[in-house]
Amino acid sequence: MTMAPIEEAPAAGPPEPAQRVVDAALRCIARWGLAKTTLDDVAREAGYSRATVYRMFPGGKDGLVQAVAAEELRRFFAGLAVVLDGAGTLEELLVGGMTEAARRVQGHTALQFLLAHELGAVLPHVAFANKAGVFDAAGAFARPYLERWMAPEQAARAAEWVTRVLLSYVACPAEDVDMTDAESVRALVRTFVLPGLRRPAAVDSSL
Numbered sequence: 001m002t003m004a005p006i007e008e009a010p011a012a013g014p015p016e017p018a019q020r021v022v023d024a025a026l027r028c029i030a031r032w033g034l035a036k037t038t039l040d041d042v043a044r045e046a047g048y049s050r051a052t053v054y055r056m057f058p059g060g061k062d063g064l065v066q067a068v069a070a071e072e073l074r075r076f077f078a079g080l081a082v083v084l085d086g087a088g089t090l091e092e093l094l095v096g097g098m099t100e101a102a103r104r105v106q107g108h109t110a111l112q113f114l115l116a117h118e119l120g121a122v123l124p125h126v127a128f129a130n131k132a133g134v135f136d137a138a139g140a141f142a143r144p145y146l147e148r149w150m151a152p153e154q155a156a157r158a159a160e161w162v163t164r165v166l167l168s169y170v171a172c173p174a175e176d177v178d179m180t181d182a183e184s185v186r187a188l189v190r191t192f193v194l195p196g197l198r199r200p201a202a203v204d205s206s207l
Helices: 016-032 039-046 050-056 060-085 090-106 109-117 119-126 134-146 152-171 182-197
Strands: none
Touching: 016 039, 016 050, 016 060, 016 109, 039 050, 039 060, 060 090, 060 134, 090 134, 090 152, 090 182, 109 119, 134 152, 152 182
């Protein structure tokens, strides 16, 4: 079973009972993985009956997984927004956003279990050949922040590119770059990311 498609996160989280079930599902996934977690497991973890959970999420396990993905995406972007809202320069925006994102990914126990044991549940959403999913969501979120320093069209492309850079380092760590360390990320941003976002100088046609 794979995770439901990533959709745009809602502005607010689910009501308290549903939130309780979502949190229970995350604990179960972190413990047993997505494939082995059942609706009964989640209901027992949340302290509700299976029928109550099914009424909250009419789609059964698929509906619950979709709700969990949407809520975690909402939480992820809400946490990033706190960091990005305080950025005074493009460098601060990139360093703060990439560092916070990496820390949240590495500190997410359920996601880390899936990455280690059920990569097939995650890979379709982050595969570079698939532009949908995480890239669209990240682009929609980051674009307004980047537009403070660049044109809208450039901001859209920059948001996707920076997401690709971040995911590549998180998925395949490099010995000389620690994406959870702000100073390490700053060196990466200053050396490669910021130069890549600057408009290239006009080519001399006489050369």
